[in-house]
Amino acid sequence: MLRLLLPLAALAALLRAANVPQRSFGIDYDCNCFVKDGEPFRYISGSIHYSRVPRYYWKDRLLKMKMAGLDAIQTYVPWNYHETQMGVYDFFGGKDLEYFLQLANEIGLLVILRAGPYICAEWDMGGLPAWLLEKKSIVLRSSDADYLAAVEKWMSVLLPKMRPYLYQNGGPIIMVQVENEYGSYFACDYNYLRFLLKLFRLHLGDEVVLFTTDGASQFHLKCGALQGLYATVDFAPGGNVTAAFLAQRSSEPKGPLVNSEFYTGWLDHWGHRHSVVPAQTIAKTLNEILARGANVNLYMFIGGTNFAYWNGANMPYMSQPTSYDYDAPLSEAGDLTEKYFALREVIGMYKQLPEGLIPPTTPKFAYGKVRLQKVGTVVEVLDGLSPSGPVKSTYPLTFVQLKQYFGFVLYRTTLPKNCTEPTELSSPLNGVHDRAYVSVDGVPQGVLERDKSLAINITGRAGANLDLLVENMGRVNFGRYNNDFKGLVSNLTLAQDILVGWEMYPLDIDGAVNYGIVSLFDQPERFVGNPLNDEVPTFYTGSLSIPGGIPDLPQDTYVSFPGWTKGQIWINGFNLGRYWPARGPQLTLYVPRNVLVSSVPNNITVLELERSPCSTQACEIEFVDEPNINATTQYESYDHQLFVRDMWLTHL
Numbered sequence: 001m002l003r004l005l006l007p008l009a010a011l012a013a014l015l016r017a018a019n020v021p022q023r024s025f026g027i028d029y030d031c032n033c034f035v036k037d038g039e040p041f042r043y044i045s046g047s048i049h050y051s052r053v054p055r056y057y058w059k060d061r062l063l064k065m066k067m068a069g070l071d072a073i074q075t076y077v078p079w080n081y082h083e084t085q086m087g088v089y090d091f092f093g094g095k096d097l098e099y100f101l102q103l104a105n106e107i108g109l110l111v112i113l114r115a116g117p118y119i120c121a122e123w124d125m126g127g128l129p130a131w132l133l134e135k136k137s138i139v140l141r142s143s144d145a146d147y148l149a150a151v152e153k154w155m156s157v158l159l160p161k162m163r164p165y166l167y168q169n170g171g172p173i174i175m176v177q178v179e180n181e182y183g184s185y186f187a188c189d190y191n192y193l194r195f196l197l198k199l200f201r202l203h204l205g206d207e208v209v210l211f212t213t214d215g216a217s218q219f220h221l222k223c224g225a226l227q228g229l230y231a232t233v234d235f236a237p238g239g240n241v242t243a244a245f246l247a248q249r250s251s252e253p254k255g256p257l258v259n260s261e262f263y264t265g266w267l268d269h270w271g272h273r274h275s276v277v278p279a280q281t282i283a284k285t286l287n288e289i290l291a292r293g294a295n296v297n298l299y300m301f302i303g304g305t306n307f308a309y310w311n312g313a314n315m316p317y318m319s320q321p322t323s324y325d326y327d328a329p330l331s332e333a334g335d336l337t338e339k340y341f342a343l344r345e346v347i348g349m350y351k352q353l354p355e356g357l358i359p360p361t362t363p364k365f366a367y368g369k370v371r372l373q374k375v376g377t378v379v380e381v382l383d384g385l386s387p388s389g390p391v392k393s394t395y396p397l398t399f400v401q402l403k404q405y406f407g408f409v410l411y412r413t414t415l416p417k418n419c420t421e422p423t424e425l426s427s428p429l430n431g432v433h434d435r436a437y438v439s440v441d442g443v444p445q446g447v448l449e450r451d452k453s454l455a456i457n458i459t460g461r462a463g464a465n466l467d468l469l470v471e472n473m474g475r476v477n478f479g480r481y482n483n484d485f486k487g488l489v490s491n492l493t494l495a496q497d498i499l500v501g502w503e504m505y506p507l508d509i510d511g512a513v514n515y516g517i518v519s520l521f522d523q524p525e526r527f528v529g530n531p532l533n534d535e536v537p538t539f540y541t542g543s544l545s546i547p548g549g550i551p552d553l554p555q556d557t558y559v560s561f562p563g564w565t566k567g568q569i570w571i572n573g574f575n576l577g578r579y580w581p582a583r584g585p586q587l588t589l590y591v592p593r594n595v596l597v598s599s600v601p602n603n604i605t606v607l608e609l610e611r612s613p614c615s616t617q618a619c620e621i622e623f624v625d626e627p628n629i630n631a632t633t634q635y636e637s638y639d640h641q642l643f644v645r646d647m648w649l650t651h652l
């Protein structure tokens with residue numbers, strides 16, 4: 001950081017001494033425009049989330065954005081990505097936001113910072129840390145005292161870091177967004193927005209442009225806009241641009257027109273068709289926006305990846321897949337697409353495009369099939385996976401009560417009676433958040449799933465262990481169900497009787513994978529095993545050696561899961577994300593080259609939650625050179641169509 005700060009400070013001093021007008025950025029209400037260094041200024045911006053692109057590729061993606069003719073980038077700051085535990089802050093490596101800002105600055109891109117605290121973004125809990133839910137009754141995004149205290153503390157860490165990067169201080173940040181689409185939230189708490197306004201001013205000063213973003217309608221602006229925060233709108237291509245900007249004018253009779261989220265594509269959900277928005281539709285509306293002299297941010301310019309457990313979800317519960325490709329102009333892997341060139345052409349009609357080469361699409365390599373070997377089941381090594389040991393309670397506790405925020409918890413009790421005949425295990429209040437893989441003494445029984453499968457029949461003898469491995473599939477990121485508790489959030493019944501006497505094992509699977517999962521097992525089931533184990537949550541390992549003699553390896557690749565059902569995959573301890581080919585539409589996961597090494601074999605760990613192909617077919621995964629994120633799925637048309645319509649109406 002010093003590296004940058006000193007020259008910036010020195011530069012500012014020099015400029016002052018030379019009597020050069022200082023860097024400034026603001027709003028001119030007479031010309032209905034922004035002014036930068038005293039000149040009218042219009043920006044064309046694109047969204048990139050540093051949390052969804054490997055640090056290794058930040059520069060490549062930013063350069064491609066610059067070469068598309070963009071003036072600026074827009075990024076979100078996900079609070080829960082940085083304050084993973086209350087009071088523990090992480091800004092290192094891939095979370096080094098300051099380094100990201102420095103890169104943007106060096107490349108000549110301005111930055112529009114969306115600082116939260118809430119960001120939506122199809123990100124777990126809309127960026128709010130799950131530990132906020134330790135106060136069960138907390139009202140998020142409101143004047144709830146505990147919520148405000150946590151926000152105040154976080155912003156007093158984040159915003160002072162950002163201040164040196166403000167434009168007037170020599171950095172790239174021209175504007176800072178406060179909250180996000182607050183007008184779409186039920187609380188409508190102006191005191192909360194006022195609190196944020198004061199807090200942001202306190203840490204960032206009076207000069208920086210603070211703004212809000214809301215759906216382009218008076219309805220959304222009613223609770224989203226606040227005097228002192230410049231109100232901007234968001235809307236999709238294909239709609240009526242005049243009407244959308246008239247909505248902004250209802251809040252801001254004068255000042256620049258801004259679409260802060262102009263959708264280049266759309267999000268996906270597991271089990272629903274991959275979203276595609278044609279380039280021509282976007283190019284046409286972009287042209288209309290620019291012709292009007294308006295400012296625009298293309299959301300997303302590159303979507304990237306929900307690595308590990310970072311995806312969000314919508315209600316009725318549908319979680320988003322690992323890929324956040326978004327059908328954006330740069331693909332998930334940063335590839336130049338037809339859409340990229342179509343939009344660049346439109347931009348080129350309004351400004352001079354930068355000279356020079358566009359960084360080419362990075363090559364992909366098909367490393368081929370990798371054989372995996374079964375290591376053993378989750379239940380076999382519970383103690384190794386749960387260093388803190390089980391927590392006991394009569395009734396089930398939630399993830400936050402167990403201080404486990406992501407991943408998996410194993411809930412165990414014993415069958416209170418003989419279930420010789422199939423007996424109904426049920427979650428009458430729909431309290432399995434989000435999926436539970438059920439077994440009795442190691443014998444698979446089926447899956448319970450939020451909003452989808454609330455009861456299954458099980459069998460087993462009295463006293464047998466009833467195990468539910470409960471998976472957090474990502475917290476709701478939009479709307480009033482944002483306070484999304486995970487685990488067993490209500491009682492389970494067995495033939496009407498409430499089950500009691502639970503032991504809950506918080507699982508540190510990522511820790512165990514890094515340590516070497518095989519070492520947890522006394523006798524890894526290398527070649528033989530109980531075939532039934534292929535249907536309970538089970539670990540598999542394998543290794544991928546990068547072939548020698550081929551220049552420029554390793555390269556990016558995609559991993560596919562022929563015959564596998566659903567699970568999680570790590571390469572060299574890096575959590576690539578969830579795979580779920582049985583549901584789709586995403587069949588392959590993006591593997592950026594930076595997680596691979598060529599000097600020694602790459603260690604692969606797979607946790608298959610339901611059914612592997614290993615006892616019937618080849619026990620392999622395959623590295624291929626093309627993504628497939630738009631496979632046909634058992635398409636659930638009804639609720640999804642309604643949902644998409646609602647979301648689009650929100651944004652039109």
Ligand SMILES: *[C@@H]1O[C@H](CO)[C@@H](O)[C@H](O)[C@H]1NC(C)=O
Pocket residue numbers: 240241242243246
């Ligand atoms: C777009 O909206 C404007 C303002 O509401 C209206 O005058 C115009 O007729 C609309 N255009 C179309 C094509 O619907």
Ligand SMILES: *[C@@H]1O[C@H](CO)[C@@H](O)[C@H](O)[C@H]1NC(C)=O
Pocket residue numbers: 416417418461462
């Ligand atoms: C369960 O069944 C076994 C024999 O099948 C019997 O010995 C045992 O007493 C039964 N237990 C209960 C609690 O009913």
Ligand SMILES: *[C@@H]1O[C@H](CO)[C@@H](O)[C@H](O)[C@H]1NC(C)=O
Pocket residue numbers: 422423424455456457
């Ligand atoms: C459980 O089995 C009973 C009896 O066969 C059946 O009526 C019921 O529908 C089953 N429940 C589920 C959830 O499969």
Ligand SMILES: *[C@@H]1O[C@H](CO)[C@@H](O)[C@H](O)[C@H]1NC(C)=O
Pocket residue numbers: 395396397488489490491498
């Ligand atoms: C389970 O049921 C008991 C008894 O009705 C109740 O006290 C408890 O709050 C319930 N627990 C949950 C997690 O719903």
Ligand SMILES: *[C@@H]1O[C@H](CO)[C@@H](O)[C@H](O)[C@H]1NC(C)=O
Pocket residue numbers: 516572597600601602603
């Ligand atoms: C894979 O695991 C082996 C054995 O633990 C280790 O020697 C090797 O360095 C690991 N490879 C990588 C790339 O970390």
Ligand SMILES: *[C@@H]1O[C@H](CO)[C@@H](O)[C@H](O)[C@H]1NC(C)=O
Pocket residue numbers: 630631632
């Ligand atoms: C996926 O996208 C490709 C390229 O646009 C297209 O050819 C293919 O038909 C799509 N598949 C599905 C199932 O939509």
